[in-house]
């Protein structure tokens with residue numbers, strides 16, 4: 574009998590939890606919940622789990638730089654799959670504690686709102702318009718924020734989090750869909766040393782990291798032309814500091830092509846030939862969101 578696979582992720586009731594339940598909806602996989610994203614990475618890096626779930630980019634807040642940096646500098650875990658999932662944030666608290674005279678929640682009764690920094694960044698206009706007086710506090714996950722509200726009744730605290738966390742912790746959704754823009758999605762990565770396959774994925778991607786040679790004018794232009802003249806589509810390019818010296822960067826590039834397509838190794842060889850360092854982060858299926 575083959576051993577049941579395991580996946581590390583942020584706590585129960587987080588957006589990551591909703592997203593992985595969706596991703597593995599037809600597979601029997603054990604979920605290992607971790608307090609912080611560092612623990613999520615370490616669990617698989619230390620061989621305790623097969624994969625880790627990493628939120629990597631959000632419609633409103635953009636790339637989660639901290640998570641990209643972990644993937645690049647702290648661990649060596651190949652990307653095995655990516656998928657997108659809607660990030661629906663709700664204002665959560667105790668309806669009876671926070672009710673005004675008309676019975677609906679009263680903003681003046683909320684003194685503090687807590688959430689994950691990325692979730693908080695998705696709800697800033699809501700905070701400015703409805704809760705400008707409230708203190709803001711960021712925590713390791715949206716679920717931890719909801720748990721803090723649960724553990725501290727009577728203090729006027731509320732959290733941005735998922736419906737799942739509200740129902741797990743028997744709190745109320747005071748207002749649903751409080752993100753600043755509709756169509757708020759998060760892109761998740763499955764990373765780890767265990768292979769994962771999805772044969773019917775409509776798209777495959779390859780992610781690489783490129784370090785340009787120093788003092789080589791036009792190096793980035795040459796890198797991009799290696800893809801351009803082969804008509805290879807890039808879906809993302811982002812520069813991040815190498816952390817070695819000020820002004821030194823690497824480029825994180827997502828390519829809409831599998832590594833086993835002849836054109837791509839040829840483009841990468843051309844890029845290496847001009848003196849760039851190329852690190853492969855993974856070649857993997859990209860799975861779109863289907864609402865039903």
Ligand SMILES: O=C(O)C(=O)C[C@]1(C(=O)O)C=C[C@@H](O)C=C1
Nearest residue numbers: 587588589628660689691714715
């Ligand atoms: O705290 C959570 O609910 C998470 O899953 C983390 C996280 C993130 O790190 O981006 C994931 C998706 C949401 O967009 C906000 C927060």
